[in-house]
Amino acid sequence: MITLYDCATAPSPRRARIFLAEKNVPHETVQVDLRSGEQLGEAFRRINPQCTVPALVTDEGPVLTDNASIAAYLEARFPEPPLLGRTPLDKAEIAGWQWRVEFEGLMAIAEAVRNSSPAMAGRALPGPVGYAQIPALAERGLARLHHFLAVLNDHLAHRDFIAAGQFSVADITAVVAVDFARIVKVKPGEAHPHLLRWREAMQRRGTMG
């Protein structure tokens, strides 16, 4: 049996959650309460010493603690439907967009929020090292995020999916990024009709919860 350690309100485990739902992989879900600091407690530390979610526990190996690992694992073990693409060209296009959405979208949001939120002071990067906030980086993150939404909207003008003409992990990552942007008060709007159409179609899949 596969178990996903999840947190319903956090963007990173949401990527793994949608991936599992789209693959229709039988699994259990355990909620970890990040607000009360449950991830730092002894019980969860035994499951994932890095104290992060998502954490995917399988029956065959070490816990998987990042979305790159989780997607690679699930795609190989449960190939259908493919979410990383089937042909070499499809795989290429999906991998390329996945990287862009992570770098230009998710990372821009992380820069904006981690370098401005009082709650994140001294934790401007994830991981064990404490880094001070850089206010100019928060501003730049916000500018990048606005640019990213414009790029994505243009890209979707004549497309139903982010990459390779099919639903893929790039759509999952993009949905999570676009929705998570609200944490820095950015939402797609009238300037992004194609993005909004795509977002509504994604919602109708019923796996984005």
Add this chain to the structure above:
Amino acid sequence: MITLYDCATAPSPRRARIFLAEKNVPHETVQVDLRSGEQLGEAFRRINPQCTVPALVTDEGPVLTDNASIAAYLEARFPEPPLLGRTPLDKAEIAGWQWRVEFEGLMAIAEAVRNSSPAMAGRALPGPVGYAQIPALAERGLARLHHFLAVLNDHLAHRDFIAAGQFSVADITAVVAVDFARIVKVKPGEAHPHLLRWREAMQRRGTMG
């Protein structure tokens, strides 16, 4: 026939070049002279409108212009030897480390150099939008880079390869990152014996040129 548009002195196309060499994929190489601005000229713009290297031209589709796309394409089209892993768990470990080396290594170097070099003023991020340099981010990039080398050294204490007990794309990316660190005057040294041992073993493969 496959053609790699390359630049012998740049880190990003080096990743694609090593990947092709390790797969032993027959291909042609065309050098693009980034110093003279050849990538901005009309001839190269027709090949890759984004004016970047690496650019991989294949016989079956659009030019591939980033390392994520290139690795995914080549692995699918030329499966042997696998550089992204064979089993689900190997694929997971390799994808996870590949992401870490990109985010904690390559990105740290990029932050350090792009936010400090006079030649990069106004181009603190790749791509078409001009972003101003953030001196504090250059400093943070340098701190992250030193931390990354320490982490990698510890990780390699009892290992011959970065991930999954086998040579993989994670080793390629890590070699390129460790070598490229010299652009900000950082080199592994006495504090990194395991990293140096691994680096020497990588050199003996004869594909790292």
